[in-house]
Amino acid sequence: MKINPFKAWRPAPEKAGDVASVPYDVVTTKQAAALAAGNPDSFLHVVRAEIDLPEGTDIYSDVVYAKAKENLQRMMADGTLIREEAPRFYLYSQQMGDHLQYGVVAGCHIEDYENGLIKIHEKTRKVKEQDRTRYVDELNANTGPVFLTCKDSDLIGSLMEQIAATEPLYKFTAPDGIIHTVWIIEETGAFAAAFAEVPAFYVADGHHRSASAAAVGRARREANPNHTGDEPYNWFLAVIFPESQLKILPYNRVVLSLGNQTAEEFTAKLSEGFDISYNDISTPKQSGSVCMYMDGKWSTLTPKEAIPSDPVGALDVSILQDRVLAPLLGIDDPRESDDIDFVGGIHGTAELERRVDEGEAVVAFSLYPTTIAQLMDVADAGLLMPPKSTWFEPKLRSGLLVNTLD
Numbered sequence: 267m268k269i270n271p272f273k274a275w276r277p278a279p280e281k282a283g284d285v286a287s288v289p290y291d292v293v294t295t296k297q298a299a300a301l302a303a304g305n306p307d308s309f310l311h312v313v314r315a316e317i318d319l320p321e322g323t324d325i326y327s328d329v330v331y332a333k334a335k336e337n338l339q340r341m342m343a344d345g346t347l348i349r350e351e352a353p354r355f356y357l358y359s360q361q362m363g364d365h366l367q368y369g370v371v372a373g374c375h376i377e378d379y380e381n382g383l384i385k386i387h388e389k390t391r392k393v394k395e396q397d398r399t400r401y402v403d404e405l406n407a408n409t410g411p412v413f414l415t416c417k418d419s420d421l422i423g424s425l426m427e428q429i430a431a432t433e434p435l436y437k438f439t440a441p442d443g444i445i446h447t448v449w450i451i452e453e454t455g456a457f458a459a460a461f462a463e464v465p466a467f468y469v470a471d472g473h474h475r476s477a478s479a480a481a482v483g484r485a486r487r488e489a490n491p492n493h494t495g496d497e498p499y500n501w502f503l504a505v506i507f508p509e510s511q512l513k514i515l516p517y518n519r520v521v522l523s524l525g526n527q528t529a530e531e532f533t534a535k536l537s538e539g540f541d542i543s544y545n546d547i548s549t550p551k552q553s554g555s556v557c558m559y560m561d562g563k564w565s566t567l568t569p570k571e572a573i574p575s576d577p578v579g580a581l582d583v584s585i586l587q588d589r590v591l592a593p594l595l596g597i598d599d600p601r602e603s604d605d606i607d608f609v610g611g612i613h614g615t616a617e618l619e620r621r622v623d624e625g626e627a628v629v630a631f632s633l634y635p636t637t638i639a640q641l642m643d644v645a646d647a648g649l650l651m652p653p654k655s656t657w658f659e660p661k662l663r664s665g666l667l668v669n670t671l672d
Contacts, residue, residue, distance in 0.1 A: 267383065267416070267464045270373035270501045271353035271454045275407075275668040276435075277307075278348055283438035285309050285346060286446065286663040289410055291394075291474075295325065301441075307346050309665025311337040313401075313409055326397055331404045338405050338668075347668065355451035356667060357429045358505055362444045362660040367511040368426045370457060371411065371448075371667055373501030374467065376483040379476055384414065384467045385645035388653065390477050391601065398478035406671050408479060408503035410664040412472035415638065418508045421460045436666065444660045448667070467506060468645050471658045476502065482671070503669035505662055509638045515611025516635040517657040518618055519586065520627035523605045525596055529561060529628070535594050540567040548615040550634040556586055557632040559618055577643040582633045583655045590631075601653050610657040611635065 277285040284305055290313035293301065298314035315334035316323050323330065341347045356371035378384045402408060429449050436448040451457060469476055479502030486499040524532050536542065542558075543566045550557050556567045569585060578584055591597040591606065600606050607627070609617055618630035636656050644651055 267461050267467055268375045268378060269355070269370070269458055269461045269506070270375070271355050271451075271458075272350075272373045272498075272501065272503070272669050273353050274350045274356070275342060275347045275670060276350065276666060278345060279436060281307055281346060282436040282446075282448075282666065283440070285341075285665045286438070286440065287313065287665050289661055289664055290314055292661055307341070309409070312341070312405075313664050326393070331400055334401065335405050338407065338409070347665075352452075353454070355454050355457050356435075357426055357449040357451055358662075358666070359430065359447045360444055360660045360662075361447075362513075365513050365660075367507055367513065367660075368430065369505040369507035369511065370422070370426070370451070370461075371503070371505050372457075372461075373669060374412070374414070374504045374506075376480040376500055376502060377495070378467070379480045379502075380484070382648075383465075384469060384476065385642075386469050386473055386476075387641055387645045387649075387651045388469075388473050388655070389601075389650055390473050394474045395477050395481070398474045399481045402478050402482045402671075403485070408475070408669040408671075410472075410475060410503075411662055411667070412476045412479070412502060412504040413470045413658060413662055414467045414472075414504045414506045415470045415509050415512055415641075416461075416464045416467050416506055417642075418510050419460060419464060421463070422457070422508060425456055425460060440663070446663055446666070461506070466646075467504075468642055470507070470512065470641070470656070471662075472504075476504075479503075486671075498669075499671040501669070503667065509642070512638055513659060514635045514638065514641075515657045515659050516633045517583070517654045518609045518611060518615075518630065518632050519591070519600075519654075520607050520609060520618060520621050520630045521591070521595055521597070521605060522607065522627050524628055525605075532594060532629075533560075536567070536590065539570055539589050541570060542567055548618075548632055550582070550632065553582055553634045554585070555634070556582065556590075557615075558629060559615075559622055559632070560629040562623065576649075577640065577647050578649050578651060581636060581640060581644075581651060581655060583636065583652045586631055586633065587652050608654040610659070612657065612659050 284307040287309040298310045299317040302308040302310040359368045597603045621627040
């Protein structure tokens with residue numbers, strides 16, 4: 267795989283904790299405004315620029331992109347962000363409780379994405395892809411990194427350990443308690459050579475960011491008669507984690523309506539395809555079963571028929587989708603349905619109980635987490651997972667390292 271050092275725009279060291287923000291797509295406008303309140307340096311003013319506009323502003327309106335560009339340029343002009351003097355790689359670690367993960371921050375080539383060497387496992391939504399494409403194009407920057415993973419490499423692991431033993435550029439604890447640390451990698455040759463031996467990257471999180479970066483690069487390539495392939499627009503910002511570094515949490519579901527059926531009728535239909543055990547267990551013990559919360563009780567659902575062996579059909583999210591959500595609840599396309607919502611595993615099963623108990627939903631499903639091996643198997647087969655199959659935690663912070671396309 268090709269990786270490229272880049273001249274990052276990054277916070278002045280004393281401002282790293284103030285600038286770094288959660289990704290744009292894990293918070294609502296209201297949540298982003300609350301997180302950025304009283305902090306003009308928060309990168310949420312760039313990635314969720316509508317927080318600086320009148321309440322109710324359409325997030326896809328022209329003024330939002332203009333405000334995002336204005337805020338980014340202000341940060342660059344007033345010293346909130348400073349430009350690295352030379353192209354670098356970076357090592358980025360995140361610690362959440364006892365889980366610690368290390369990734370390499372670098373530019374990845376859009377041709378590797380276009381040629382399928384950077385492998386995907388989810389579809390993108392057109393409106394979100396167009397939004398991110400416009401952000402990249404108008405701001406002339408990758409404001410948030412794509413979250414990639416790759417097969418483990420002893421050499422890459424050793425190189426990361428050497429860098430982690432040195433003095434970091436940044437180290438701060440975010441409001442959510444996650445510790446973020448960044449080191450500069452000045453000698454880039456060894457890392458580039460090590461990643462040249464890696465056969466593929468996999469998009470763990472950031473399908474819209476990677477697709478939009480490729481779209482902008484493609485448009486600029488077509489508009490440039492002197493295109494060489496080395497221009498900055500050919501590369502997009504990513505953090506690459508060896509597979510064993512990562513932690514996947516479940517991506518659970520709540521259903522808002524049973525349609526025209528009663529809970530008893532739904533349960534009767536469910537029992538035709540599943541053994542239902544009312545055991546007060548809220549988290550599946552193993553792959554192949556699903557926990558359900560309804561009417562104040564937890565139960566475990568075990569399929570009566572054999573689980574398919576194909577990479578997608580074997581996923582727990584597929585079992586739920588194919589045997590419950592679509593046939594029994596009419597949720598054929600969970601991307602478009604108003605009857606379903608998704609709850610990241612970071613919120614725990616207590617959030618599922620709350621939503622049902624308070625009447626926001628009628629039934630909740632707790633799933634066993636998808637594994638990295640399953641993600642890679644699906645991507646290697648050129649297949650796609652159902653939407654919202656993985657929840658990676660901790661999330662990458664935006665604003666720590668920004669890649670401009672010039």
